[in-house]
Amino acid sequence: MPARTIMVQGTASHAGKSVLAAALCRIFQQDGYKVAPFKSQNMALNSYVTADGGEMGRAQVVQAEAAGIPPHVDMNPVLLKPTGNASSQVVVLGKPLGNYTAHNYHNELTVKLWGVVVQALSRLRQNYDIVVIEGAGSPAEINLQSTEIVNMRVAREAGAPVLLVADIDRGGAMASVVGTLELLDPVDRARVKGVVINKFRGDVSLFQPAIDFLERKTGVPVCGVVPYMERLRIQDEDSVVIDEKIYRVDDKAGPVEVAVMRIPRISNFTDFDLLENEPDVSLRYVTNKSELGQPDLVIIPGSKNTIEDLIFLKKKGLAGEIVRLAKSGVPVVGICGGFQMLGNELHDPDSTESSIEHISGLGLLDIKTTFNREKITNQVRAVVAGQGEFLAGFRGQLAGYEIHMGQSELGDGTKAAFIIQNRSGREMHVPDGAEGNGGTVWGTYIHGIFDNDAFRRHLINVLRRRKGLKEEVEVPVTKIADIKETEYNRLADMVRRSLNMELIYKLLNK
Structure with missing residues (x-):
């Protein structure tokens, strides 16, 4: 029946x-x-x-x-x-x-x-x-x-x-x-x-x-x-929700300040829900240069149209501010499209995402991205490969997923941030992302990476140490399964x- x-x-x-x-x-x-x-x-x-x-x-x-x-x-x-x-x-x-x-x-x-x-x-x-x-x-x-x-x-x-x-x-x-x-x-x-x-x-x-x-x-x-x-x-898929968060300082204002770029075609902003829920994190979405300030971490999120959103960051003056902050030692992380923006060049010869064939990136990672018609969608498991301040200290496997239509080529001497060991059930050994500026700048194609409880807490504790704060091991790890x-x-x-x-x-x- x-x-x-x-x-x-x-x-x-x-x-x-x-x-x-x-x-x-x-x-x-x-x-x-x-x-x-x-x-x-x-x-x-x-x-x-x-x-x-x-x-x-x-x-x-x-x-x-x-x-x-x-x-x-x-x-x-x-x-x-x-x-x-x-x-x-x-x-x-x-x-x-x-x-x-x-x-x-x-x-x-x-x-x-x-x-x-x-x-x-x-x-x-x-x-x-x-x-x-x-x-x-x-x-x-x-x-x-x-x-x-x-x-x-x-x-x-x-x-x-x-x-x-x-x-x-x-x-x-x-x-x-x-x-x-x-x-x-x-x-x-x-x-x-x-x-x-x-x-x-x-x-x-x-x-x-x-x-x-x-x-x-x-x-x-x-x-x-x-x-x-x-x-x-509960995770939402509607950008109306994120509009309500723009430059909002929660009444739960933690000492670790995270600024996420609110680009027009932001995708998978649920990547940051668990960061926002951590008791010692104050997370806000930034649209204008005047709102950026001096955060402890800058995140450039995923985008459905990476080149157009990169142009948005440049026109708003946010691109220059992000570069300035990175050069002064402020950590910068890019997820998927945000990772691509951190590189030197982006090419879209087949107009896969945009009518613009070429644009210079932020130049914070020595990578070059080319968009193609094949869309990569996989659940993945990965381990850390990076050797910098944020990644080197973490051990253990990470779970997440890929949704992207671009491939990024690493320059000579540039190291991957992660190694994907499993894609949709298939065992493999594939480099992912990249690390630069002594490890304070890194990016990845893996969405949901902050949903990994131990990795998220590791990242926050590194940020706490950089601010001279006690690690406060008594702060409970927020477990996504329990929250749900x-x-x-x-x-x-x-x-x-x-x-x-x-x-x-x-x-x-x-």
Whole structure:
């Protein structure tokens, strides 16, 4: 018997659909069901590589973890990775199909991709008891309704009841719910079986008149008011979240200051979540030269368009400041695209990422990068090869993943920072990254390197010693696995208390 389904749609992007879907995955898992997430089409620069080398959206990875199952590309068969304001790289079942304009994607490609979506959903339904489906944006985007493959068309295919989520923290929640329902086709409107008011602050009893009005006006029950959850440490794929962090000094201001460059096409900024959560680290995102100051560590993150983002750093004056800080001894680290920017030259002869064929890098590492059409996506295990101040003292294996379309050639005498020993289950011995300036500048293609608890703590302790601070071994190591389990359970408990779960189960059983 195919799995039962329920779908979470929103009145707008960033209404909290992904987090609510993750909560439902954990609740159903706690209640003894075999559950899987599904989002047919995702648009995000935060992605993940599965054990077999497939690339998928981060939100469905989080939802799979909440469900207690390994992520698989069937959970997100189509991933759009923006390369510009009106174009994206299209990843289908974990592999890049090519770059498409928005016009070509919606008017030509979605027709072909619908079959891929249907088959992926069918495979999941054959193997699970419940599939929690997430929509994208709003189902009331009139201009896209004839070509969409992610909202009501999926609900109809799956026979799924729909929960419509509105973000009250942004304001206009009542109008957005009423407006969305008014704009839906009557058949699709009838599929909306419940409304969820999300991110509510204050006394919910004072909100009851609004709930009564909404139910009278629409005829759809409000099946829950979910409170705004402070400091929910669940990884996000939406750059809206990182916009909220720009140059924000947390009230947990640790003595070790880390500045991450907030480039326009930043990708996989989840690389820094665990650094941000460390009790003695103050991490901030920097957009302008005036914000940089004198941090203890500068990080240049990954980018979907490395050359364009390097130009951004130069125009903003940040490139020159980073070079100045590095020459004065401030450590600088580059991850993936950030690693490429640290080099001498970047070449894109086939316009893989940009129309600019050549640009000079920051010149902090003696490497030359050439972009090509082949995309490398692997889970990896590696060991340290670098001999400088930051890397030489660490022993042990590191886990992470690669997502890049460039190859970097090291200059004579330049040493690799790491050695990859395993790629997607294949044993090997491959140099990765590079080290320079006596070890205070280094880069790597390995995303998730700071998720390795012991390595992250080692890095922070080196920074502490450089500042003359005590190492404070009593500061606990933040373990990513423990954080995730705690946060998924905290989220599930809050949502279970806030939703009418009896109604949710009735909808599933219809």
